[in-house]
Amino acid sequence: MKNTSIVLFSGSPRKRGNTDMLAASFMAGAEEAGARVEHVRLYSRDIGPCLECGGCDKTGQCVLEDDMASVYPMIEQADVIAVSSPIFFYNITSRTQALVERSQAMWVRKYVLKQGDLAGRRRSGIFLSAGATRGKLLFDGVIRVMRYFFDAVSSDLHAALLIRGVEKRGDIKGHPFALKRARQLGNAVALGGDVTALDDVWYPGKKQE
Numbered sequence: 001m002k003n004t005s006i007v008l009f010s011g012s013p014r015k016r017g018n019t020d021m022l023a024a025s026f027m028a029g030a031e032e033a034g035a036r037v038e039h040v041r042l043y044s045r046d047i048g049p050c051l052e053c054g055g056c057d058k059t060g061q062c063v064l065e066d067d068m069a070s071v072y073p074m075i076e077q078a079d080v081i082a083v084s085s086p087i088f089f090y091n092i093t094s095r096t097q098a099l100v101e102r103s104q105a106m107w108v109r110k111y112v113l114k115q116g117d118l119a120g121r122r123r124s125g126i127f128l129s130a131g132a133t134r135g136k137l138l139f140d141g142v143i144r145v146m147r148y149f150f151d152a153v154s155s156d157l158h159a160a161l162l163i164r165g166v167e168k169r170g171d172i173k174g175h176p177f178a179l180k181r182a183r184q185l186g187n188a189v190a191l192g193g194d195v196t197a198l199d200d201v202w203y204p205g206k207k208q209e
């Protein structure tokens with residue numbers, strides 16, 4: 001059994017909502033396979049947006065004093081960085097966006113200060129999302145955002161589970177495969193495994209359904 005270390009950021013303001021349930025299933029599957037999962041509920045933390053103060057430009061260290069200070073080392077120590085967020089106006093939620101923006105300090109270390117990848121290694125990025133509508137392009141924008149976020153935190157977008165047509169809290173329980181697939185994805189990721197065998201899981205290079 002691998003001892004994969006996962007940090008999971010859940011980015012819905014609604015507790016026990018659809019993406020919270022996706023995140024919980026993912027976490028259960030990962031723990032079942034022996035992973036250690038650190039769960040951070042973004043709306044229970046004080047994490048503000050990047051203020052573009054330039055404070056990180058020379059050091060790669062964010063100068064803002066809030067809960068992000070404890071999040072940076074979690075990112076650095078993890079093998080897998082997982083993020084869940086519902087779609088709000090074709091976007092991730094604002095608190096998830098705050099997490100993304102605050103990765104600027106890490107982006108500076110890599111691309112300005114040329115310090116290479118965090119702790120000299122790449123991580124796997126996992127994205128879990130849900131929206132009420134069913135449009136083909138529903139997740140296009142957020143996938144792009146997550147790719148850039150994951151790169152800033154020395155990761156590669158490895159897989160995404162993108163669920164359409166769920167709106168009210170708990171709708172996802174009636175979805176034909178969402179929670180089961182999230183659990184299988186957690187399992188596969190914890191084992192450092194191949195996700196290409198999982199139906200309905202998107203990964204780079206796969207055509208979006």
Ligand SMILES: Cc1cc2nc3c(=O)[nH]c(=O)nc-3n(C[C@H](O)[C@H](O)[C@H](O)COP(=O)(O)O)c2cc1C
Binds near residue numbers: 013088134167169
């Ligand atoms: C402010 C707001 C904006 C939303 N915008 C969209 C949207 O652009 N497209 C969509 O499909 N669903 C949209 N939704 C619906 C949510 O994505 C959907 O209800 C989702 O299942 C919520 O997940 P949660 O329970 O994890 O918060 C929006 C919901 C809210 C509250």
